[in-house]
Amino acid sequence: MKRTTATAIGAVLAASMILGGCGGSNDGDGQTASSAPSASGGSGKAITLQFWGGVPPESGPQEAVDNWNKLHPDIQVQYTRFVNDDAGNLKLETALLSNQDAPDVFMSYSDFNVTKRVEAGMIEPLDDLIAQVGFDVDGIIGVDNIKKFPDGHYYYLPANRNIGATLINKTALEAAGEQVPEAWTWDQFAALAKKLTTGDMKGTAMDAALNNYGEHLLAEEKPLDSYIKDDGTSNFDSPALKQGLELQKDLESSGAQLSRAEAVANKLTNQDALLTGKAAMVVSQIYMLRYIKDTTNYPHDFQIVFAPVPQLTEGGNVNIGGGMGDFMSINKNSPNKDAAIQFMDWYLKEGNMAMVPGGRIPTNKQADQAKIAEMLIGDAGDLIDQASLQAALSGDYVFPTSYNVPAPTELHQVYTEEMEKYLLGAQSIDAATAALKKRGDETIASAKK
Structure with missing residues (x-):
């Protein structure tokens, strides 16, 4: 068993033991999901599917579920949100392995997590179920956009096309006498961040749970399996990773960006930084639109413009x-797999x-796509610059993927530890990259035993 899988199973089972017991989720009529029939025919009862995701219900999932439930009285879906952080993912994995209040259908939000869950036996292979409902993988999503695992099976279907972008406060940009960047490098990004820094507003900010420049630049240098070289050893001695670490240290030291330590302590999110005026721009994703339009929780009157993600080299098109x-x-243990694939088929098509x-x-x-653009903006045209958004949506991108990295969770932890020591001044950049390379190679070698 790989070390990644063993670590995941051990951590989740330990949590399962603390929670204790096994059982199914109650569907409201005394029947649990674990004992529900696999088809409603003959039972006289509707099947209840439990669907877990990380998006707040009011941001779309509940509407989708309600639309399904109106059309399918025999298969009713209940949506539960888990927070997409370490604690939330542990809660999901505990439920999957213990079968206590477990989802039938669930979302994973990274290559790392879906791979770990496949290796730990939490996920049902989808190939036969896909054929059963006649879902055209290539015609709807494209086979190049979905990983087949080493055993030749599909274990997930992607439901969201993420597009990274740099979101900028248009008022701050105009005050600095700058135009919306159309193509730029990280050096140009840093220069603009310093120019946008005024008073209490930093030029840029970063959600420490989601972003850091070292991994960003590493992925732009090597979009496929950025953590490893072609020979299978660690790529942590990459000049791009070093450049990214130095970029972050420079932005923090110059005062153009809140330090990582402060961002962690204050649980700073990209939306909080941008929309409350703490920062003039953030590198994030199109999902930020839902926060831009939420003027109840984020009251603001300035417009947001969209620029491409800065590139390691001029002319690059990697969309980190x-x-x-x-x-x-x-869920591998779901008793309602036939109903689950029917729901997935509908969800992914419409x-x-x-x-x-x-x-x-x-x-x-x-x-x-025209309808999608219209829906994204809605009635918030005064808060969202349509031309720059459409440009971001229509870009021709290379998307980083990480499918074949041994022990990705452990490697990410190694990277985070050495990065933070460097940013806190506990070690030099050369010491940090040397430690990263040594520990990265050791982690990979251990995972292959």
Whole structure:
């Protein structure tokens, strides 16, 4: 067993033991999901599917579920949100392995997590179920956009096409006498961040749970499996990763960006930084639209413009933070797999259009793109610059993927630890990259034993 899988299973089972017991989720009529029939025919009862995702219900999932439930009285879906952080993902994995209040259908939000869950035996292979409902993988999503695992099976179907972008406060940009960048490098980004820094407003900010420049630049240098070289050893001695670390240290030291330590302590999010005036721009994704339009929780009157993600080299088109996401899977232990694939089939073809106003873009190539653009903006034209948004949506991108990295979770932890020591001044950049390379190689070698 790989170390990644063993670590995941051990952590989740430990949590399961603390929670204790096994059981199914109550569907409201005394029947649990674990004991529900696999088809409603003959039972006289509707099947209740439990669907878990990380998006707040009011940002689209509940509308999608409600639309389904109106059309399918025999298969009713209940949506539960889990927070997409370490604690939330542990809660999901605990439920999947213990079968206590477990979802039938669930989302994973990274290559790392979906791979870990496949290796831990949490996910049902989808090939036969896909054939059963006649879902055209290539015609709807494209086979190149979905990973087949080493055993030759699909274990997820992506429901969201993420597009990374740089979101900028237009008022701050105009005050600095600058235009919306159309193509730029990280050096140009840093220069603009310093120019936009005025008073209490930083030029840029970063959600420490989601972003850092070292991994960004590393992925732009090597979009496929950025953590490893072609020979299988660690890529942590990459000049691009070093450049990214130095970029972050420079922005923090110059005062153009809040330090990582402060961002972690204050649980700073991209939306909080941008929309409350703490920062003039953030590198994030199109999903931020749902926060831009939420003037109740984020009151503001300035317009947001969209620029491309800065590139490692001039003319690059790697869209960090972008790619196929919202990996939709079926619980290996679900008793309702036939119903689950029916729901997935509908969701991926039409149901997730309800997610568009919240900033999630369907993976369905046949979807009406003009309608999607219109839905994204809604009645918030005074807050969202339409021309720059449409330019971001229509870009021709290379999306980073990470499918074949041994021990990705452990490697990410190694990277985070050494990065933070460097940013806190506990080690030099050369010491940090040397430690990263040494520990990265050791981690990979251990995972291959």
